[in-house]
Amino acid sequence: MMKLRSSRLTVAVLAVAAVILVAGGIATASNMGFKLNKVIVKHTTGQIGNNWVALPYHSPYNTAQVLCDQTGLPSQRTLPPPPQAGTQVTSLDPVSGTFSTAVCGSSNINLTPGRGVQIAPPNIAATPASIILVGSHNPTLSLTIPKAGAGQIGNFWFSVPYHTTAVSTADLCTSIGLSLQKLFPPPPVAGATLTALNPTLGTFSTATCGASTFNLTLGDMIQIREPNKSVTFIPAHF
Numbered sequence: 001m002m003k004l005r006s007s008r009l010t011v012a013v014l015a016v017a018a019v020i021l022v023a024g025g026i027a028t029a030s031n032m033g034f035k036l037n038k039v040i041v042k043h044t045t046g047q048i049g050n051n052w053v054a055l056p057y058h059s060p061y062n063t064a065q066v067l068c069d070q071t072g073l074p075s076q077r078t079l080p081p082p083p084q085a086g087t088q089v090t091s092l093d094p095v096s097g098t099f100s101t102a103v104c105g106s107s108n109i110n111l112t113p114g115r116g117v118q119i120a121p122p123n124i125a126a127t128p129a130s131i132i133l134v135g136s137h138n139p140t141l142s143l144t145i146p147k148a149g150a151g152q153i154g155n156f157w158f159s160v161p162y163h164t165t166a167v168s169t170a171d172l173c174t175s176i177g178l179s180l181q182k183l184f185p186p187p188p189v190a191g192a193t194l195t196a197l198n199p200t201l202g203t204f205s206t207a208t209c210g211a212s213t214f215n216l217t218l219g220d221m222i223q224i225r226e227p228n229k230s231v232t233f234i235p236a237h238f
Contacts, residue, residue: 034162036133038219040073040199043088043120047202051119054159054221056135061111064089068104071131073121075105085122091115094145097152114143114235116157116221133219137161137237144232145176148225156224160216161237168216169194172224173209175236179228180210195223 034056043049061067068075068087076086086103091111093100102109111117121127148154158172166172172194173180181191191209196217198205207213216222 033136034134036162036219037130038133039130040119040121040128042123042127044123045202047197047199047204049120049123049199050197050202051121051199052116052157052197052221052223053119053133054116054162054219055111055113055133056162057113057138057141057159059113059133059135061133061135063108063110064102064117065104065108067111067117067119071133072128073104073119073131074124074126076103077105084126085124087122087127088118088120090118090120092152092155092157094152094154094156097149097155099152113138114141114159116159118157137163139237140234142232142234144230145178145224145226147230148227154225154227156226158222158224158235160220160222161235162218163238164216165236165238166216168213169207169222170209170213172216172222176224176233177231178209178224178226181208182210190227192224192226192228195225196220 038053040051041049055061060070065075067073067089073087074084077084086105088101088103089109090099090101091109092098092115100109143158145156146154160166166175172178173192178192179189182189191211193206193208195204195206196214205214
């Protein structure tokens, strides 16, 4: 048991080292400030190019338009010609289960700290291959995942902290206090589910707490759905 715990600690330390020390690669941090070079896939069809992005809890990106302006994502324009398509930025309200989408250069929405966003940039030459995200963490911010209901109600787009202690979805299940699947002894208990989206393939990966897991990707948000209860937590981090 001690060997297993030591191994997991080593993985966690290596994960945070990657966040803090890799300059010019993935991310750098100084005085708990972050700078992330995030690869962005252009939207083509279906889910391809729907980028699920985690934003720092303290950041300049209070609206979708500011996010586009600060990162160089294309904004819609009609003049001067030729016209240019705009980036779509989508947020999800977990209480009402409703999506809000802004088209940069045409409409705008507010962004909520602690919640991730979906970025769908147009398939044009002006869309950059990656964007630089900057900010810092708010270690006192409390988040609430509502109990899942019909449709999108309860689906929480969790902005995973860049210096999270979690390596996998199983780690998130434990640190957040999500329900673990239990089949025996009866009665059975449904486990919370965590979902990621691969923007290159347009495919989803879903893990069930207590039954399956996958590793997290730095800079990606995770959708959490808790079927049994409302959960309020402060995200764990180094």
